[in-house]
Amino acid sequence: MTTTSLRADGPLAVATRNPRYFTPTSGPRAGRAVYLTGSHIWNNLHDGMGPGPEGPAEPEQLDYDAYLRFLTDRGHNFIRLWRWEQFRSQAAGGNYHLNMEPQPWARTGPGTAKDGKPRFDLERFDESFFDRLRDRVIRAGEAGIYVGVMLFDGWALHLSPAPDHVEGHPFHAGNNVNGTSVTSIDDLQVQPLDPTVRDLQAAYVRKVVDTVHDLPNVLWEVANESAGGGAASEEFAKALGMDEPPVWGDSTEWQYWVIDVVKQHEAACGYPVHPIGMTMQFPVAEQTRVNEPLLRSAAEWISPGYDDEIFSNGRHPMSPGEPPSQWFADPPVADGAKVILSDTDHYAPGQGDALWAWKSFLRGHHPILMDFGLIGGLEPAGASPADTGEPPFELYEPARWAMGDTRRYAERLNLIDTQPDRTTASTGYALVNPGSEYLVLEPHGDGRAFTVDLPAGSYAVEWFGVASRDTSTADPRTIDAAGTAEFAAPFGSGPAVLYLRRIG
Template structure:
């Protein structure tokens, strides 16, 4: 696959995409599968921690990404030494952590307490090794600084008592009682100083690697309340607060530190918050932020139930909006359709001008399961999405993407990327394969059909002027048109 060139910057010619800082003539498009345990060990079935933390095989994960044509991951940060997710179906007793466990006395997991004044170099060695290995494989890495989810969305009491900054887990006199004490300004100056030291250490560790992006935190809270009301009607009785100002502070702090140290600047992202006062405005703080890129979330007024339980996917899954270029959008199913993904989702997102990544629960155990049909979702159920993501990347790199913009009005299907008069990529999302029209600038074009699910390629011959098109095979299809002789 080759090395991942960088550092990346927001492309000035087409700010929907990235570009390598030294070459703004070519857009860089990102896509990939990510999973909770691609950095830490200690994730497994059931609510109780294992005696020996479950290890993940990062090398196998990189091979899996390459086999599917992916070039991007979120490198997950879990801060808890003991927590649960999915209603207790999984434990997340995550190791390594950034600080040494050399303090006197035992923490809530029965192991030595943390000394938050001393870093554990093993953590940062692993961080650099994994980011570097991914870069060698041509994969860009979103280094997640903090986790918000487990502090307020995992079951109590471990959502607080499992964190290193809980009073029972460290020898430094630090004792947070909720996410409010950790990710909502103003913070205890001692907590903020520890966060600053940690941020500097992370940036020092990976700043010179070209494939680095940063993310402030996963799903921190965006509302002030005494408890979190979940979509299924249940509640987590732990206070939450609005992390927006804190996330903006993290972005500004990292940028300032990069400047002070003379480091290359890397893109920083902000992702969906939950809960928020008005779900329909959940993405407003993202697009108003100083972040370079964002991952929006479910932004309809109310959650509706999916047939299999849990919230039904929102518009970002079924009919994503066209990217305006106000921010680079990395569309992540984690924030609007967790556990779901198909080939049509990938192509719809790509044709609307977004990067796209899959919250891939199908590889939460291993990337090469003995029985791909087991699990919910199963490994095999997400294969069409994985391969389609790689297919969108092939087209992105084949086209002059830097000149192409979402242009749904040019097609009766509503899905098109176009550089009018030069290149068009059009999606027919209907299973029926009904004919559709494309408005073309005058000229002669060579055409090619591609099957969204079948992945077959068929020559579409020469096209001149506006026309009605029908795919030569059943199911959703993509039509690629390029000006003859270009």
């Protein structure tokens, strides 16, 4: 087996001293908190994404080495590695095709699938898919990057344009030689499954685990935005070309089953245990309760969705004129019930800025960015055609650099001993290692003074400009008696971060 630069630290486990973070199970960093952050986009595993509803005969390829350089240049250390289940599909109302290859099953024929290529034999794996998966996880590890291996996708199975949301799937009738026929997401992700479908899925999951179980930089993710037993809004139905909003089943029990399959296979084979995650379901019957199935699950980490009261009754933070979700504008404090990978994909798709990254970090989350700026490539490419809706690459640069900046501070702090706190600083944003370290965000950027509650002692003072990315060191501050100390950023304008470290 090929070794990686992360092997010495072993797989991750939830840190017992601070369950908001992971820690390596062995090696020199065992017991230290691991903070994860990074940009991701749909085609970072498969080939076949590009503008327009139709794709070329040879699917477009992502330069994976360039993607890794893009991430490491910005200080990122996490990839959400996308699984796209269709070999023919679209997104954004047909602005993009996602005809994703390779798929896990061999294309043997006889007969042709919907894309004119040989039909799938669902009892034979395509080893090139699993070879690619292993290779990409290894190369990420060599770059110091952890990988969330997504096992299934839900969003594209019910919320991408018809008919290929189902007819572009290998399990649809006419696309395979095995007689397997699914007609909706319910046939793939709502219990009880047809035994044949269940067995095919379980075999695939075990094959994925067998492929990368020995690599220390692996996390699992069950699925992206599978249905939660709700109906899409009329707005969504119209965008998908449907006459009326459909109602889908609830994938919760199926996702719990996938978690069990992974955990049982790791245990039966004596494999290292890797953390598994469950992410927001959509749509759900009650939006304000969207995160409850995640919290009840056996998953070690979760990516929550918007649960704001204002978005009940079918409202959505993506709709014109709606305010942002709290998860973007003023994130709740992580209570340690689960490790939280806070993904803009689930509450602010298409958005992302530097303040979001810092606010999420200081509330005990791990911010990751659904980076639509990478749809057109890994570097600035000029203006995009208006009909694609493709955001410019530069739009997300502040968020990308800020994620790396938060990681650098996370690695300077004794993060395992910190707690997110709303009250220690008058700004409401602080990571606190009481009596030792204080990291405070002043989010307004108008030069106003703010206060920090500190015990007596002397503190080294460092300032960081969120937008300018400038660092400034001030004279140490001595607090003679425990109480409130006042500070003001030296930059004049722009949000700022204050880092206080006890000295002497």
